Structure formats: C-alpha cells, structure tokens
Amino acid sequence: MHLFDYTLTDIFFADLLCRVGGVILLDDIRHRGVGPVLDYMLTNYPHLQRVTDTICADTMATFVKVAPDSRSWDFHVPFSGGRGRAR
Numbered sequence: 001m002h003l004f005d006y007t008l009t010d011i012f013f014a015d016l017l018c019r020v021g022g023v024i025l026l027d028d029i030r031h032r033g034v035g036p037v038l039d040y041m042l043t044n045y046p047h048l049q050r051v052t053d054t055i056c057a058d059t060m061a062t063f064v065k066v067a068p069d070s071r072s073w074d075f076h077v078p079f080s081g082g083r084g085r086a087r
Helices: 004-017 035-044
Strands: 023-027 048-051 060-065
Touching: 004 023, 004 035, 023 035, 035 048, 035 060
Parallel strands: none
Antiparallel strands: 023 060, 048 060
C-alpha cells in the first residue's frame, strides 16, 4: 500500500526490527502517500542516517541505522509532508 499511514507503520516496525548497522529502504518516494513519510523520517528519526549516493536515489531512500532509538517519550519535530504533493 502506498498510503501514508500504511507506509509509516511499515517504517515504524522496520525500525524496531532493524539492528544498528542495518539498512532500511523506502521505495516509491515520489508517491503522494510515501513522500511525506520520507519527510517524517528525516525530521523525527535522528538515529537513521540517509545514504544519498545510491542507485535510484530519485525514487528510493536508503537509511542506515546508526544508533538505537534514544528519543524521549515526547519527542516530535513538525514535518512539512510536502514531498508527497502531486507534481
């Protein structure tokens, strides 16, 4: 599913399952429901580092888990969600 809530849920659980040093791929980032998840990850998941020199970087985002998730229980950074708008 390329809906925002489905994609965000997938990323949430992928992060829980992924070990430090593991890789998470977010495909189809141009889709209206997936692009905002990329924005959310970039602003709210500081323990995931985006790798920019990858194949298909215009349609896929690659992240490496560089540390455990150590955010406080009330952590949240507002995100634009603008990447998902139709072009």
